[in-house]
Amino acid sequence: MNGNEDGESAGHDEREREHIPGSGVARRWLSRRSVLIAGASGLGVAGLAAGTATGALPFSAPLQRALGVASSNPTTQLGTPRVDRVYSAARGREIDLVTMLPTKTPARGLPMSLMLHGLHGNARGAAPSGLLKQLSSDVARKAVPAYGFVAVDGGDNYWHENHPGDNPMAMLLEEVPRWLRERGLGGVDGLPFACTGVSMGGFGALLYAKRRLERRQPLAAVATLAPALITSWAEMSKRNAFHDAAQWTSLDPLSYVDVIKSVPMGIWCGTEDPFITGVRRFIDEAHPAVAHMAHGKHGDAFNRTVVPSVVSFLGKHVPRTA
Template sequence: MQPLTRRQFLAGSAAVAGAGALAAGGVALAGEVETPAPLPQRVPVPARAPRSTQADVTVEWVRSTARNRSVRLVITSPPGRDRRTLPLCVGLHGLGGNALWWGDPGIRRVLGAAWAAGVPPFTVAALDGGDNYWHPFRPGDDPGRMLLDELPVWMTERGIARDARGVPVLAAGVSMGGAGALVYARERAHRAAPLRAAAAVSPGLFTDWRVAAKRPFAGFADWAANDPLRFHPEIAGTPTGVWCGDKDAFADAVRRYIALAHPEFSRISPGKHDGTYFGSVLPQVAAFLGKHVAPPALPFAQPAGQTVFPHL
């Protein structure tokens, strides 16, 4: 298997982006998103896309003992595919959001188009994590334990990712969820069950405690213990991808993370901290995750003198 060059990866991902977009349909989605993601985070619906490529989404409520409340379980998968046979990715939402972000119409079309274009398929399971920065911040509310201990049980009960006993092999998150994906990767590594890959989009990272203090951390020690800029050596064995817009408030911290952690793939590109940027890089995120769970080459047109996605 030949390694991808940065140029090859970006070229292939651009082809995925051009192949896709959205439309309504798929499995019932709780009134077509009853409490949508905050407007700045929502991924716009692409202007052109066949309805047949839209991802299937289901929404239900489950009782979380770890969070001491009922939470939404949103499952997104390639249209018409048997979820039971696909690898599982846990999807983490941003601050002020909820699991429905991963079932919003824009996400359904962008992911569906990427899978239709040849990205190796996987299922995404998202849960309401609250505004806890995906770690135990409030008493009796532990979203991390929910992901680690409860999610595999719920997936097993539904026959999803049956070959992995309901355990996710991938993680992806945006904003607060981007940092959360790295925290989750660390906890999986600590359990000697590392992820195959983790993707962080515009991760909420901080280089200054005075700024981090405005987020859900119990104090400096809590922030320091859950700061990817500090614990990155602990996930050095997990392939990671990091994306951020150049006009994002987190851009400087993300650049520092890239310089320290040397993720397998990283890209700072034009964009802000909003759904428009998230949607623009999501095809690359899907391709990055997909290449870590399946080997087939993607059916993209090959630019002159360049091989795109050679035997992923």
């Protein structure tokens, strides 16, 4: 992992760095894996490009099984990912809108959770490994009510407007509900019932929870994996995501724990994660419903181990009247 990566740790070995979502190394690893999958399935880069143009990823059954999002039986196919290109006025650019649905034909108004990516990440790589497979499996066996995830490209500014005209938080609050409604997802108002975030996305998820409370539209749940809760401005300033210490302090979840702790929360973090100090402080002050700390570094190698717990936690807070 290079010096600009979220959650930098000099102790990460090559295998760990290959699995950190959103890093340049992760993209190279995925590219090699994609080549292998494409060879096995007979689909290549041209097929993926066509999917982007049409809005639907051309995942054949063999390719979906290779990606771990489908069963071998077409009648019980699990996990339906979809990528659309949409224009975000809040961000002033086109972005990827990725929906991850538990079945091929979900019920209209399917409850949705946001899935916020980490630093240098994007919508396509926002979810930890195995999330869609776990969700689909749990929904199929009725271990959790049906729900889905939606991810968007948020940039590297900790999900707030660091540069005029690029406001990812406004995109989440104003545009995502409309995009979901247009796709028959998220209920009548299209509002996500929950927010899930990884690393920088965890910071963003907690900030989003605060914004929803301010709008009197509280979330039903927030799930954060190794949220980037940094305890010093000297360290945060390296990320060039805030104008100054005062702006960071006003947006830092550690500064408004009392405001958001009424929202049901789950937090998962490795004890060797560079953000563990801030996470422990947040847990001590917020007393979240789930506070899981176990051996592990920052990245997908740890995150994928807690996917079952995350899916279960969110499932307990799916709106029953959706």
